[in-house]
């Protein structure tokens with residue numbers, strides 16, 4: 001069971017976490033989400049949690065006392081706990097972070113609001129994280145995005161035969177195109193290879209399409225990809241198909257391990273004649289790993 005504890009002035013904003021997969025994950029006891037309204041820790045008569053900034057300026061800042069008191073009042077952690085401050089100034093939230101956090105037992109999110117928070121609140125956090133280079137009115141939506149992404153990574157949440165590891169970004173590659181029935185929708189055909197039942201060919205096609213998408217849509221991700229030796233022929237093909245990918249040749253040739261080509265046998269293991277182009281097509285061209 002993984003626990004999320006959210007410090008927020010607006011717990012009602014988290015209603016979407018009670019739907020669909022997140023709801024089922026909580027019902028199945030895989031995830032527990034608790035809310036602490038730090039206004040409850042304000043000691044002033046009017047339960048004030050914010051005040052004007054020293055030195056002047058627009059807006060109100062969250063005061064340190066209620067948030068410090070709320071953190072100090074958390075029950076001792078039941079295992080590994082990380083305290084995360086929602087902030088547009090933090091590291092940008094990425095899939096590696098999702099994987100890393102999914103191994104914690106408890107994540108505590110501190111949601112800022114109004115014009116921001118007193119600087120001293122920063123020392124309560126193990127890390128400061130942003131969902132992107134834009135400014136929200138509060139940390140609640142950011143915390144929901146992060147909780148949703150981490151919950152998908154908890155074993156059992158997506159069901160046994162679905163893996164978050166195959167999604168876009170899990171290997172720094174975007175996911176390949178996916179299709180479901182019908183195979184012909186108003187003349188738009190599903191690629192024949194996906195109907196072939198040939199697992200090796202389908203696997204090769206998917207890897208190639210993932211590479212194609214990543215190079216064409218998000219070339220900024222390419223440097224983080226862990227290329228495999230069998231990507232090399234795929235990238236060679238893609239370079240012939242897209243000028244934009246050919247332009248990246250220096251980069252991918254540097255990043256992708258190059259296969260050493262052995263002398264090819266004209267017989268496969270079952271003794272059947274097998275053309276080189278067929279072997280190449282199904283991605284089993286003999287390669288030294």
Ligand SMILES: C[S@@+](CC[C@H](N)C(=O)[O-])C[C@H]1O[C@@H](n2cnc3c(N)ncnc32)[C@H](O)[C@@H]1O
Nearest residue numbers: 086087088112115116130131135136138139142
């Ligand atoms: C209006 S913002 C304050 C921005 C602050 N004045 C600044 O420039 O850094 C209020 C709160 O929303 C949350 N927030 C805003 N944008 C965010 C983002 N991109 N990622 C995560 N949290 C964000 C933070 O908790 C922040 O304290």
